[in-house]
Amino acid sequence: MGSLALKNITKSFGQVDVIKGVDLEVQDGELVIFVGPSGCGKSTLLRIIAGLEDASGGSIAIDSADVSSTPPSRRGIAMVFQTYALYPHLTVRDNMSLGLKQAKHPAAHIAERVDFASKMLSLEPYLDRRPAELSGGQRQRVAIGRAVVRKPKLFLFDEPLSNLDAALRVNTRLEIARLHRELGATMVYVTHDQTEAMTLADRIVVLNGGRIEQVGTPMELYNDPANLFVAGFIGSPQMNFIDAGLLGREDAKTIGIRPEHISIVPTNGDIKGRVSHIEHLGADTNLYLDCGDAGLLCARLFGEHQFEIDSELNAKFDETRVFRFDDQGKAIRRTP
Numbered sequence: 456m457g458s459l460a461l462k463n464i465t466k467s468f469g470q471v472d473v474i475k476g477v478d479l480e481v482q483d484g485e486l487v488i489f490v491g492p493s494g495c496g497k498s499t500l501l502r503i504i505a506g507l508e509d510a511s512g513g514s515i516a517i518d519s520a521d522v523s524s525t526p527p528s529r530r531g532i533a534m535v536f537q538t539y540a541l542y543p544h545l546t547v548r549d550n551m552s553l554g555l556k557q558a559k560h561p562a563a564h565i566a567e568r569v570d571f572a573s574k575m576l577s578l579e580p581y582l583d584r585r586p587a588e589l590s591g592g593q594r595q596r597v598a599i600g601r602a603v604v605r606k607p608k609l610f611l612f613d614e615p616l617s618n619l620d621a622a623l624r625v626n627t628r629l630e631i632a633r634l635h636r637e638l639g640a641t642m643v644y645v646t647h648d649q650t651e652a653m654t655l656a657d658r659i660v661v662l663n664g665g666r667i668e669q670v671g672t673p674m675e676l677y678n679d680p681a682n683l684f685v686a687g688f689i690g691s692p693q694m695n696f697i698d699a700g701l702l703g704r705e706d707a708k709t710i711g712i713r714p715e716h717i718s719i720v721p722t723n724g725d726i727k728g729r730v731s732h733i734e735h736l737g738a739d740t741n742l743y744l745d746c747g748d749a750g751l752l753c754a755r756l757f758g759e760h761q762f763e764i765d766s767e768l769n770a771k772f773d774e775t776r777v778f779r780f781d782d783q784g785k786a787i788r789r790t791p
């Protein structure tokens with residue numbers, strides 16, 4: 456078991472309010488990811504859940520028991536850090552065993568847990584090595600293994616893949632997904648990487664300036680963002696925003712259209728623009744059109760395309776994918 460409930464959590468450092476009233480329920484077995492711009496309070500919130508930081512107000516419950524004043528070591532959580540935080544003088548086996556040893560578990564039980572975790576993470580060949588004799592990816596697997604060994608109610612991950620190169624990041628991401636599936640464990644995870652959030656999360660929490668903007672499954676956030684902030688934050692390249700008046704659409708203040716929902720047509724487009732830049736990604740082409748007062752429009756076209764710089768093109772929006780926002784930036788939901 457490992458459900459988590461945050462009620463009206465606030466945090467101030469001196470005069471600065473960093474977390475401004477966060478309510479969140481995480482179900483047992485769920486993988487929830489915090490995303491948001493730098494400084495929005497993701498790590499602070501995670502550290503408050505871990506007990507490494509005291510909240511200024513509000514309460515935290517794990518499995519319905521209030522742990523707001525429980526020390527970190529007694530909350531039943533394990534945290535995996537971006538920097539691995541392994542003991543350099545200890546072997547992999549000893550790094551993984553340490554928590555249970557300190558908690559005075561019997562040696563046979565510790566050996567069994569280390570065996571289980573090292574098999575799960577393919578760490579068996581490295582058990583007698585020290586961290587300096589491992590690659591970055593292997594070190595991060597040891598850090599994850601150390602958490603698995605402790606059978607926590609709740610796993611907390613603070614940007615665990617940020618120090619890995621692109622290929623290793625994908626591998627380790629798949630490993631965390633598998634771990635989550637096989638252990639059925641509750642996980643709360645902080646990242647600034649959209650792909651990680653979209654591919655791993657059961658639900659994503661979008662934070663901005665210490666408040667929650669929206670909570671939803673990755674596809675809910677992509678298909679039904681609550682406001683301009685979430686619409687612009689989820690999706691890459693970013694959603695295009697255009698002043699609705701410039702398009703003759705009086706039913707909204709701002710129109711939003713994702714680059715992947717724009718096509719180039721010979722006539723009768725929604726907007727005209729001059730080609731200002733082209734990015735060839737192989738599988739896709741990102742085309743940037745200078746649309747004058749409407750700004751720069753990005754279209755993501757499937758496959759390879761050639762266009763002449765400065766030539767004028769007609770861009771057409773997939774009407775079923777057009778988002779509308781009011782003058783407060785709130786999404787105007789489609790009427791079915």
Ligand SMILES: Nc1ncnc2c1ncn2[C@@H]1O[C@H](COP(=O)(O)OP(=O)(O)OP(=O)(O)O)[C@@H](O)[C@H]1O
Binds near residue numbers: 493
């Ligand atoms: N110990 C501290 N004392 C004062 N201010 C702090 C402290 N820790 C964090 N802050 C401030 O709180 C805000 C939130 O920081 P936090 O590290 O939670 O952001 P984040 O969303 O995790 O950012 P990033 O993505 O850059 O890691 C920032 O403005 C930061 O400067």
